[in-house]
Amino acid sequence: MNELAASYSSAAARPALPMLNVRIAWRNLWRNPRRTWLTASGIAFAIMLVVFAMAMQLGQYELMMDNATSMLSGHLQVQSRDFVETERFEDTLPGATELVRLVESWPSVLSVAPRVEAFALASAGERSFGAMVVGVDIEAESRTVRFLDFIQSGHAPQGPGEAMLGSVLARNLGVGLGDEVVILGTGKKGGMAAMLLEVVGLFTSHQLELDRGVLWTPLASVQEAFGLGDEVHTLAIRTNDLASSADTQRALADHLAQGAPDSPALVRNWDEVMPELHQAIEIDKLGGDLFFYIVEILVLFSVVNTFIMTVFERTREFGMLLSIGTRPWRIVALVQWEALFIWAVGAAIGLGIAALLVFWLAEVGLYMGEQLSEYTAQFYMPERLFPAFSIEAFTNAPLVMLVGTQLAALVSSVRVRRMRPVEAWRAAE
Amino acid sequence: MADDVVVCRGVTRTYQDDAVPVLALQGVDFTVTKGEFVSLAGPSGSGKSTLLNVIGGLDRPDAGGIHVDGVHLNELSESELSDLRLSKMGFVFQAYNLIPVLSASENVEFILQLQGLPAAERAERAQAALDALGVGELAHRRPGELSGGQQQRVAVARAIVTEPVLLLADEPSANLDSNTTEELLALLRSLNETRGVTILAATHDPMVMSFAKRRVQLRDGMIAEDSARVAVA
């Protein structure tokens, strides 16, 4: 009796190893292989679909952001605080040369392109249209953005008096290569600014706003014509990594605050410069997430169903286990182990297939079709999609399904926690 | 009194779930002493299972007190009852005694694992218990690969491997043919005689009654006859 009392108390003190439980759980899966495979296939399907779709989606966003930033705006921009708010011509960044040098000296900055942006009237013969005259350093632009890729005919403006026009603007003005365009605007101090430019290049970006309203000409001549000194409106910046541009933004802001404490310079990240793109991505992501959750929840319903059935079928077995002195939580734990295994089988298959698809498409890409490109250019979408090798894409669905299957098992084994052994025996009769 | 393994005093159990309440036990006074082999006889519906269940702490009486090995069951919580069953009692039911996905030895080990015994000791004791029941050779087989009689022997092995104070068996031979029943009973009897295992077995099988040293007859939830009392009287 004393001996038994001793073993009784030690049983309570020492938690038993779960090994037998684990063995029971694993073997139980194969008591009904058909059902297990069906359930695991559902889990595999959800994981495969979500992992693959998420990798493609994130890959698409990466390309969109890369296309958008490298097209014209750059990863980061420096502008005068006031210019950001008012966009007034006179709110420039003074000491531009020194500022460019300062920005370029920051390690994660690859290149800097200074720009002046002047709104003016462009005329040729009888026709006149409003246009944004952008003074650029072509050499710096070619290192910072890919805008020059859009040149349709002619070449980039190299020397004073040369201009590159958006193709729609040129058509509206009725000019072609070799023709002349007169620019009339208001200088910084209120005087008239005038330029006579020769069309040396035409570009088509498929962004109507640019094609219809932008004209590039060398920086120095715009500064001179519009009465600016060593001043610019914008520094477009290419960093070494778009994904961490927000970090570079913060570091660069500190760097400028120290190096040029009097400058009104404000460093902005691409998502501030192009809030509409950032928003479009966020909304698309939300839609994607909603779809993913619906797929996952539908599959989890079938998992709940499977577990309710397994638990119900084993009422008598569980009654026996309770009768011989098994605590209910142990039976609940057993069911949780079963859920873990069925998840592991499904996750292994689902992740395996998704990984194959992702690696394959990373090689060949997914062609989105020609007819899309007019529309897609608007959103900086590429013609060929490549998946992203993102940890998020590969872990999100497996984790959601892990938590989901555990909850499904827990819901199904509520019965066990309330079960009294005698009732379990009788219930099964 | 120190030798009393089971003491029931005025145990009453009424089932209310039907329109007419069923008086399954109507004031049962009953004592089992250490080392006894008691057969609980009586026609179907006489309350045998109900009495075993309340003694085993699987069910609670409406009135009356039950002591097992000096512990007052009425005072225990569900989880304390569960631990008491694990440490002091062995159970053999009519069927579905075993975990289908475990081998015979794993089934026996399972209960030792619940008690927290280390793996090496578990394996050794499980094998010894199976050997004692004559099914040592079948240790690696799963219940589905065993005959009904072999399954019941494994169940008995599991019930005694923890060296319980009391072995409760509810119709252990109900699904067995008479030869197999006889073999099982002979084993129970030898466990009782050589190891001093206290056994309380409910049955309406006359063969079981003949193997037990003491026979208690239930009728309509009351003890109608008790060979021990007759002997005393």
Ligand SMILES: Nc1ncnc2c1ncn2[C@@H]1O[C@H](COP(=O)(O)OP(=O)(O)O)[C@@H](O)[C@H]1O
């Ligand atoms: N859980 C229960 N609910 C309702 N009635 C029950 C329950 N368990 C047993 N009974 C009834 O109680 C009486 C005694 O049953 P039981 O103890 O199983 O008898 P025995 O084991 O001798 O056949 C029977 O009339 C039976 O129908």
Ligand SMILES: [Mg+2]
């Ligand atoms: Mg019965």
